[in-house]
Amino acid sequence: QKEVEQNSGPLSVPEGAIASLNCTYSDRGSQSFFWYRQYSGKSPELIMFIYSNGDKEDGRFTAQLNKASQYVSLLIRDSQPSDSATYLCAVTSMDSNYQLIWGAGTKLIIKP
């Protein structure tokens, strides 16, 4: 069974600090990796995707992928109270018939 694991949190980070969110996955054949943000009562919104080993930066967000160790992380620099949300990691591959396999999410709280 293909699985995606995330620490449920809550992860509490002071405003202005770097928030680090981690995700591990079981399927070695995974090809695409996604981070979504979900505010309470709202639908998930895409932050970024990554599919090559290494780092990918978009504004204050950096996704890091290490396929050998089967983990993907999301760093949020200069954390703001508006970043407080649940962050969902999702993974897909041809073996999963392109179905996204979702982690349960990590709740992030940014303290002013």
Next chain:
Amino acid sequence: KAGVTQTPRYLIKTRGQQVTLSCSPISGHRSVSWYQQTPGQGLQFLFEYFSETQRNKGNFPGRFSGRQFSNSRSEMNVSTLELGDSALYLCASSSGGVAGGTTDTQYFGPGTRLTVL
């Protein structure tokens, strides 16, 4: 480009009734996935349709069914509603096809909040 739309946004039903939810994907997207989310829970995958065919299915009872039309719009039906079916139902669309970051990126609609009394 217009985003994913879902109707209705809110719905109240009683046990035993049935309900149909609708999802219109982003123009040009051929894949529609449906998810159930209950308070404090992660996304539970229901099924995915690609070019009018069910491509993937989650572990939900047969009371949950769906279909996709030639214009890629999708409907989800729940028959014989139970109290536990109260949830936020989310629809997501993607281009579908080859895994590799862009074509399988899912974009979510605002969801339909279903309450079963």
